[in-house]
Amino acid sequence: SYELTQPPSVSVSPGQTAKITCSGDALPKKFVYWYQQKSGLAPVVVIFEDGKRPSGMPERFSGSKSGTVATLTISGAQVEDEADYYCYSSDSTSSHSGVFGGGTKLTVL
Amino acid sequence: QLQLQESGPGLVKPSETLSLTCNVSAASISTSSFYWGWIRQPPGKGLECIGSIFYTGSTHYNPSLKSRVTMSVDTSKNQFSVKLRSVTAADTAVYYCARLPWHYDASGYQTTWPDTWGRGTLVTVSS
Numbered sequence: 001s002y003e004l005t006q007p008p009s010v011s012v013s014p015g016q017t018a019k020i021t022c023s024g025d026a027l028p029k030k031f032v033y034w035y036q037q038k039s040g041l042a043p044v045v046v047i048f049e050d051g052k053r054p055s056g057m058p059e060r061f062s063g064s065k066s067g068t069v070a071t072l073t074i075s076g077a078q079v080e081d082e083a084d085y086y087c088y089s090s091d092s093t094s095s096h097s098g099v100f101g102g103g104t105k106l107t108v109l
Numbered sequence: 110q111l112q113l114q115e116s117g118p119g120l121v122k123p124s125e126t127l128s129l130t131c132n133v134s135a136a137s138i139s140t141s142s143f144y145w146g147w148i149r150q151p152p153g154k155g156l157e158c159i160g161s162i163f164y165t166g167s168t169h170y171n172p173s174l175k176s177r178v179t180m181s182v183d184t185s186k187n188q189f190s191v192k193l194r195s196v197t198a199a200d201t202a203v204y205y206c207a208r209l210p211w212h213y214d215a216s217g218y219q220t221t222w223p224d225t226w227g228r229g230t231l232v233t234v235s236s
Contacts, residue, residue, distance in 0.1 A: 001172070030220070031214070041228075042229050043223075044226075048224070096161060097218075098158050099158065100155060101155075103156070
């Protein structure tokens with residue numbers, strides 16, 4: 001089965017830039033989506049279709065992709081950005097084959 | 110504003126069937142623009158797609174759960190449901206329902222992604 005690989009944890013100080021990566025063989029052909037999940041709450045999309053920001057999402061959140069690696073960048077991370085982040089994409093060989101990465105715990109302190 | 114709300118028993122016995130319903134408000138489920146889906150998250154672990162359903166009743170399931178899952182839709186009540194049979198402790202999780210926009214990718218495959226989620230409901234499998 002298709003897998004997306006993320007680092008388990010990333011840690012930055014407030015105001016620094018946080019980068020979370022997601023790797024997968026099909027990423028060159030498939031959109032990547034990024035979700036933020038704070039403790040006890042449902043996930044919220046922060047980036048869709050590789051690099052688009054939903055309305056109301058702070059500009060410090062950005063997404064990029066190069067080959068088989070997608071990156072979520074949080075420029076000037078704030079304490080309230082501390083959360084779990086998940087990437088989501090699809091297998092390249094079938095329809096309706098969405099999968100999530102294992103998640104990355106972002107610590108801002 | 111679109112809202113999704115999961116409902117169902119919070120406790121299910123091993124080997125029995127887990128049944129959940131998602132009520133959709135402030136938008137019609139009978140739209141060709143979206144699929145509707147279920148996603149689960151075991152305590153302290155990551156997210157797993159369970160499956161999706163179109164308003165016509167067309168379904169797509171995660172291969173790892175396909176033998177135990179059935180999804181259905183009731184357009185008159187604007188809700189959709191999931192049943193998971195023969196549950197074990199490994200099925201203990203927070204279950205989310207979600208709206209899934211879809212598109213065809215460059216290869217012609219139909220792709221969906223969750224853009225709006227319910228709050229989730231914890232289902233514990235225990236005797």
